[in-house]
Amino acid sequence: MTEPASILEVRGLSKRYLGLTAVDNLSFEVEAGAVVGMIGPNGSGKSTTIDCISGFQPADGGQWFLDGHEMTGLPPHRIARAGLTRTFQAVRAYDELTLLENLCVAVQENDGVGWLQALGRGSRLRRSEAAAEVRGRDLLATVGLADYTDAPAAILSYGQRKLLTIAASMMARPKLVVLDEPVAGVNPTMIRHIEQVIHKLNAEGVTLVLIEHNIDFIMSLCRRVIVLESGCKIADGPPGLIRSDPHVIAAYLGQTRAAELDQRRV
Numbered sequence: 544m545t546e547p548a549s550i551l552e553v554r555g556l557s558k559r560y561l562g563l564t565a566v567d568n569l570s571f572e573v574e575a576g577a578v579v580g581m582i583g584p585n586g587s588g589k590s591t592t593i594d595c596i597s598g599f600q601p602a603d604g605g606q607w608f609l610d611g612h613e614m615t616g617l618p619p620h621r622i623a624r625a626g627l628t629r630t631f632q633a634v635r636a637y638d639e640l641t642l643l644e645n646l647c648v649a650v651q652e653n654d655g656v657g658w659l660q661a662l663g664r665g666s667r668l669r670r671s672e673a674a675a676e677v678r679g680r681d682l683l684a685t686v687g688l689a690d691y692t693d694a695p696a697a698i699l700s701y702g703q704r705k706l707l708t709i710a711a712s713m714m715a716r717p718k719l720v721v722l723d724e725p726v727a728g729v730n731p732t733m734i735r736h737i738e739q740v741i742h743k744l745n746a747e748g749v750t751l752v753l754i755e756h757n758i759d760f761i762m763s764l765c766r767r768v769i770v771l772e773s774g775c776k777i778a779d780g781p782p783g784l785i786r787s788d789p790h791v792i793a794a795y796l797g798q799t800r801a802a803e804l805d806q807r808r809v
């Protein structure tokens with residue numbers, strides 16, 4: 544069992560792909576109500592970490608707990624139902640469905656049911672859909688997409704699609720959400736908007752882990768940042784310490800450019 548203050552505890556997580564160790568005996572905790580950043584160079588194991596703890600990839604070792612309950616080895620829908628959801632680095636949306644339908648489908652997926660299967664379920668689906676519809680409309684308002692409720696997802700801009708996936712991750716009323724690169728490739732105005740959405744969700748009591756390469760975004764939202772390199776945690780602390788940590792600087796740009804980076808204060 545985990546300490547009551549930690550909503551997520553990961554102990555000794557390992558994941559190998561053939562000869563490659565993507566996550567190497569990684570342990571960390573996330574305190575309830577926090578917004579925690581997770582950064583690290585390309586290929587350092589950030590997405591693999593969340594793939595494992597959300598049940599989308601089998602781990603090779605380790606245990607993880609949500610709110611004191613062991614989640615190790617459970618499938619994604621069981622973990623989602625327990626209160627941990629995530630977005631994917633590559634935006635996933637059903638272009639031909641409306642935004643509201645996309646959110647209703649997210650509920651079915653969290654129940655472990657594919658959308659085609661779900662659409663064939665008849666009246667039981669209609670009842671659960673009525674509740675999902677209310678929640679979906681609410682969330683579309685929260686993320687600022689209410690005007691597009693009945694429009695097909697195909698018409699959304701890239702940044703708006705990111706917002707839709709954040710809304711989808713919130714459908715199951717999770718305790719903890721991991722957003723995998725929520726602002727990658729998004730323009731500065733939309734980044735500020737997504738930042739406000741994250742503040743709003745956190746103020747409503749949701750704990751968030753943000754995986755990002757945008758350091759300014761992470762540093763402005765998070766009081767604590769975990770840094771990975773080659774599947775290992777190399778730093779864990781407040782932004783001020785992370786910025787000046789020589790291991791972090793070296794991991795990002797290599798020893799030879801460390802001084803230059805320090806001057807630029809990324």
Ligand SMILES: Nc1ncnc2c1ncn2[C@@H]1O[C@H](COP(=O)(O)OP(=O)(O)OP(=O)(O)O)[C@@H](O)[C@H]1O
Nearest residue numbers: 560563565583584585586587588589590591592632
């Ligand atoms: N499905 C897979 N099969 C084989 N190797 C994989 C798979 N997924 C990830 N890897 C490898 O595991 C390592 C960690 O990848 P991961 O995607 O977790 O990194 P990341 O920190 O999320 O990187 P990025 O910032 O580029 O998204 C990489 O070397 C990657 O090539």
Ligand SMILES: [Mg+2]
Nearest residue numbers: 589590591632
């Ligand atoms: Mg990744």
